[in-house]
Amino acid sequence: MVMVAVVGAGVNGLTCAVKIKEKYKDYDVVLISSEFTPNTTGDGSGGLWYPFICGETPDDLIRKWGNETYKYLHELYRLGEHGVSLLPVYSLYRTKEKFCKPIWSDIVYGYQVLDEQQLKDCSQLFSGEYGAGHTFLTFVLPAPRFLAYLQERFERANGKLLRAKITSLQDPVLEPFDVVVNCTGLGARWLVPDAEVVPVRGQITKVKAPWMNLVVIDEEGGNYIIPNSETCVLGGTHQSDYCTDVYAADTEFIMNGCKKMMPGFENAEVVKHWVGLRPVRYSIRLEPEERNGKLYIHNYGHGGSGFTLFWGCGDEVIKILQTHLDKNEQTQILSKL
Numbered sequence: 001m002v003m004v005a006v007v008g009a010g011v012n013g014l015t016c017a018v019k020i021k022e023k024y025k026d027y028d029v030v031l032i033s034s035e036f037t038p039n040t041t042g043d044g045s046g047g048l049w050y051p052f053i054c055g056e057t058p059d060d061l062i063r064k065w066g067n068e069t070y071k072y073l074h075e076l077y078r079l080g081e082h083g084v085s086l087l088p089v090y091s092l093y094r095t096k097e098k099f100c101k102p103i104w105s106d107i108v109y110g111y112q113v114l115d116e117q118q119l120k121d122c123s124q125l126f127s128g129e130y131g132a133g134h135t136f137l138t139f140v141l142p143a144p145r146f147l148a149y150l151q152e153r154f155e156r157a158n159g160k161l162l163r164a165k166i167t168s169l170q171d172p173v174l175e176p177f178d179v180v181v182n183c184t185g186l187g188a189r190w191l192v193p194d195a196e197v198v199p200v201r202g203q204i205t206k207v208k209a210p211w212m213n214l215v216v217i218d219e220e221g222g223n224y225i226i227p228n229s230e231t232c233v234l235g236g237t238h239q240s241d242y243c244t245d246v247y248a249a250d251t252e253f254i255m256n257g258c259k260k261m262m263p264g265f266e267n268a269e270v271v272k273h274w275v276g277l278r279p280v281r282y283s284i285r286l287e288p289e290e291r292n293g294k295l296y297i298h299n300y301g302h303g304g305s306g307f308t309l310f311w312g313c314g315d316e317v318i319k320i321l322q323t324h325l326d327k328n329e330q331t332q333i334l335s336k337l
């Protein structure tokens, strides 16, 4: 029997585990991770489809993986599943110089660069001085609920979960596996080791605000408001820092900034303050590597775009695996079947 280990139970590892187990039903697929939802990076994320901090990952890959993920989220939205919502976004810049039309403008619905009048209206509505920006429709999901769904779906398909921290390539836990999928996010920094993966610290506050039904991002000021079907995520920070403690100064920045944009947050009930470390790399690493008779498939470094690219990246992992299986049809892996 072919044995596959997927390491890392964040949105990327869960997606790969589900896709592999559902496609190759008779393979033994084990999801190995030190943390599971609700304790992964994605659990406090905005869950917004929006390419953000993905380094210099080639434009055509962002477009391809982003489009596939957007289409998948559309399908969930159409079926009314997992609390996915479709919301308008206002992404605003203080100055014209900082704004340029994104490479994904033809992927989202209703894309519009804001004109002078709309900018004036936005400046008034969100109490800022906005000189440029755009609006479009995108999908938002309640991240912990969605991650729990993926994990249940994997277990329903007879996938196995194993709580363990992998320390190296030689880790005895990996010994029996033919294929290892590396979805460890920031963990890849120590595991691979890959010093190119760095943390970009994000602190947010989750509040109850069921009346809020649009996403507002002050791109230069740093504050953002991302409502989902269960809570509303107020942000946020982007710091080069490993510390996952809540900083009081950041809480103040988040609450004051978001209340200024939307005074209604004054009375919103706070659910929690939370910090996550975005696994940022100069480029997402999604590629195979053959070593010691095993196939490794790396899928890490998604930065601030894990929920924007996960489905497309998962498809790419499946393609790599299938190519490898085809290539090795006569060899070891398949002879074990």
Ligand SMILES: Cc1cc2nc3c(=O)[nH]c(=O)nc-3n(C[C@H](O)[C@H](O)[C@H](O)COP(=O)(O)OP(=O)(O)OC[C@H]3O[C@@H](n4cnc5c(N)ncnc54)[C@H](O)[C@@H]3O)c2cc1C
Binding pocket: 007, 008, 009, 010, 011, 012, 013, 032, 033, 034, 035, 036, 040, 041, 042, 043, 044, 045, 046, 047, 048, 049, 050, 164, 165, 166, 167, 183, 184, 185, 186, 187, 188, 191, 201, 202, 203, 204, 226, 235, 236, 275, 276, 277, 278, 279, 299, 300, 301, 302, 303, 304, 305, 306, 307, 308, 309
């Ligand atoms: C404040 C904030 C807001 C965000 N908002 C958005 C947003 O709105 N939209 C969006 O698209 N993205 C957003 N992101 C980014 C998104 O959360 C990440 O890109 C995504 O969570 C990365 O997922 P991952 O599965 O690659 O890694 P992770 O979720 O970090 O998962 C890695 C997993 O690997 C495990 N692991 C690591 N090392 C080891 C090891 N050695 N052995 C065993 N297990 C190991 C960990 O326990 C964990 O389970 C946000 C991030 C932050 C911090």
Ligand SMILES: *[C@@H]1O[C@H](CO)[C@@H](O)[C@H](O)[C@H]1NC(C)=O
Binding pocket: 035, 036, 037, 038, 039
């Ligand atoms: C998440 O972390 C908390 C606090 O460390 C812990 O009590 C809980 O068991 C963890 N949950 C899972 C699913 O690992």
Ligand SMILES: *[C@@H]1O[C@H](CO)[C@@H](O)[C@H](O)[C@H]1NC(C)=O
Binding pocket: 063, 064, 067, 068, 071, 106, 107
């Ligand atoms: C996105 O995917 C759809 C359907 O798969 C396809 O028709 C469309 O051309 C793609 N768009 C882009 C910009 O890649």
Ligand SMILES: *[C@@H]1O[C@H](CO)[C@@H](O)[C@H](O)[C@H]1NC(C)=O
Binding pocket: 007, 166, 168, 169, 170, 174, 180, 182, 191, 192, 193, 289, 296, 298
């Ligand atoms: C990830 O890949 C690297 C090789 O680049 C390897 O050293 C490491 O052990 C792999 N991680 C896992 C969990 O297999």
